[in-house]
Amino acid sequence: MSSVLSGIKIAVLGGDDRELILICELVKMGATVGVAGFSKDKIPHGAFAVNSVEEACKDAEVVILPLPGTSPDGIIRAVYAEDNLLLSEKAIKSIARNAVVIIGSARPFLKEWAQKYHFTLLEIIDMDELAVLNSIPTAEGAIQIAMEEMPITIHGSRTCVVGFGRVGITLARSLKGLGSDVIVVARNPGQLARVYEMRCRRADYSQLREILNHTDIVFNTVPAMVLDKNVLKYANPDILIIDLAAQPGGTDFETANALGLKAILAPGLPGKVAPVFAGKILADVIPRVIIGELAKLDKDLLFG
Numbered sequence: 281m282s283s284v285l286s287g288i289k290i291a292v293l294g295g296d297d298r299e300l301i302l303i304c305e306l307v308k309m310g311a312t313v314g315v316a317g318f319s320k321d322k323i324p325h326g327a328f329a330v331n332s333v334e335e336a337c338k339d340a341e342v343v344i345l346p347l348p349g350t351s352p353d354g355i356i357r358a359v360y361a362e363d364n365l366l367l368s369e370k371a372i373k374s375i376a377r378n379a380v381v382i383i384g385s386a387r388p389f390l391k392e393w394a395q396k397y398h399f400t401l402l403e404i405i406d407m408d409e410l411a412v413l414n415s416i417p418t419a420e421g422a423i424q425i426a427m428e429e430m431p432i433t434i435h436g437s438r439t440c441v442v443g444f445g446r447v448g449i450t451l452a453r454s455l456k457g458l459g460s461d462v463i464v465v466a467r468n469p470g471q472l473a474r475v476y477e478m479r480c481r482r483a484d485y486s487q488l489r490e491i492l493n494h495t496d497i498v499f500n501t502v503p504a505m506v507l508d509k510n511v512l513k514y515a516n517p518d519i520l521i522i523d524l525a526a527q528p529g530g531t532d533f534e535t536a537n538a539l540g541l542k543a544i545l546a547p548g549l550p551g552k553v554a555p556v557f558a559g560k561i562l563a564d565v566i567p568r569v570i571i572g573e574l575a576k577l578d579k580d581l582l583f584g
Contacts, residue, residue, distance in 0.1 A: 284571060286310030289376070291340035293317060293333055294358030294365050296551045299346065301559030302566055303327050309567055314340065317358035317365050337371040340379060342570055347384030347405060347562075348526075348548050354389065372397060380573045382566060385526070400573060404565070408446070413561045414550045415450040421549030422451060422522050423458070426497050429520050429542065435459030440491050443501035444471040447524060451499055452480050463491060489514040497522065502530045509535040522546055 285306065292303055294317035306313050307326035316336040320329040330336045333356070337343060345367070348357045356365040372393050375381070381394065384405035394401035404410055423434060430437070437460045441452045444466040455462045456478060463481040465488060466472055475482040483491060485506065492498060492507075492515040500507055503525040512535050515521075521536060521543035523529035529545045536543035550558035 283310040285567070288312065288342060288570075288574065289314070289340050290342040290344065290570075291316070291336035291375075292327075292344045293336060293346075293367065294356035294361060295346040296357075296359040297555035298551050298559035298562050299344075300324065301556065302344070302562040305563035305567060311342075317356065317361040319360065322360060333365055333367060334371045334374065338374045339376050341376045341574070343375060343379060343381045344566065345381070345383040347410075347551075349383050349385050350387055350390070352387060354387070369393060372399075375399060378577055380570065382569065402569060402573065404569065407565065410561060410565055411446045412450075414558060415447045417550040417554035417557055418447050418524060419451040419454045421553035422499055422524055422546065423454060424553065425522055425544060425546060426499075426520060429544070430497060432496060433459075437461070437496045438494060439463070440465060440495045440498040441501065442488070442498065442506055442530070443525075444468070444475060445501060448499075448501045449474070451501070451524075453478060456480055463495070465491065492516060492519060495519060499523075500525055500530045504530050505532065507531040507536075512536055512539055512541060515539070515541055517541070520544070524549070 288311045290306055290311045290313050292299055292313060292315045303313055303315060304324040307324055313327040314330045314336040315323050315327050316330050316333050323329055346357045350356050350367055354367045356367050358365045379399045381399055382402045382404060386401055386403050435458055439455050439460045440463050441448050442465045444464050452462050452464050463483055464475040465483050465485055472482045488511045492511060495516060497520045500523045507530060509532050512532060519541060521531055523531045523545045526547055531543050533543050
């Protein structure tokens with residue numbers, strides 16, 4: 281498998297330390313990798329630093345963007361870039377015919393371009409093999425924030441996890457293991473049954489007002505406005521809110537600030553608290569995704 285991507289031109293646009301580990305793996309597999317958003321001294325040997333997104337994208341058969349994606353204006357998340365990296369229509373027009381563009385979650389403009397220019401757009405943020413593993417550093421990072429911000433221990437604390445998806449499950453289990461009194465807010469009966477099986481308390485969203493009044497720390501994982509002013513005004517004044525949902529989160533931060541509540545928006549924790557672990561996940565998953573997509577176009581790639 282070491283040369284299975286030989287001759288494939290791949291553009292890696294922006295990102296953080298996770299992408300550096302991914303780039304190294306792509307080079308090992310024989311790909312020609314052009315990188316925008318990193319200086320030459322940062323990127324692994326065998327990859328090529330380019331000066332612009334347009335240069336990286338030209339004739340690229342695969343384009344890889346960070347899991348956090350772009351801003352609504354097309355600015356790519358790139359922690360090491362000196363200037364903003366813009367994903368422009370001009371750059372996208374220059375990619376190879378039948379190219380594959382991989383991103384965590386795509387903005388509407390990128391979905392429109394996929395239809396207009398006939399490339400394959402893969403949104404991978406919800407892939408289980410990524411999301412479940414990334415829930416581990418997310419949960420650990422969230423608990424780390426709580427430990428740094430609160431004058432109490434997790435053991436014996438009253439915590440609330442809002443939402444019971446991949447992150448919510450890992451977080452509730454970790455908090456329970458540390459000795460916290462955990463209550464999980466969810467809607468799905470199957471999820472609530474699992475909460476009971478894990479020996480956590482369970483509740484629905486209609487109970488949030490009462491729950492926040494008696495909770496030390498609340499972790500939100502729902503990317504919708506669930507902690508609004510009608511809920512926050514009943515919150516314990518000493519509560520800590522840690523919002524793990526994608527920006528802009530599911531908390532009314534303006535109201536929280538006005539009420540004097542401590543609320544922290546903390547998306548993208550895997551790349552911040554455990555970039556090596558998170559990078560290895562990308563290096564394992566993304567090459568297999570690329571091989572699978574390219575194999576649909578070229579059957580010989582399966583036996584490369």
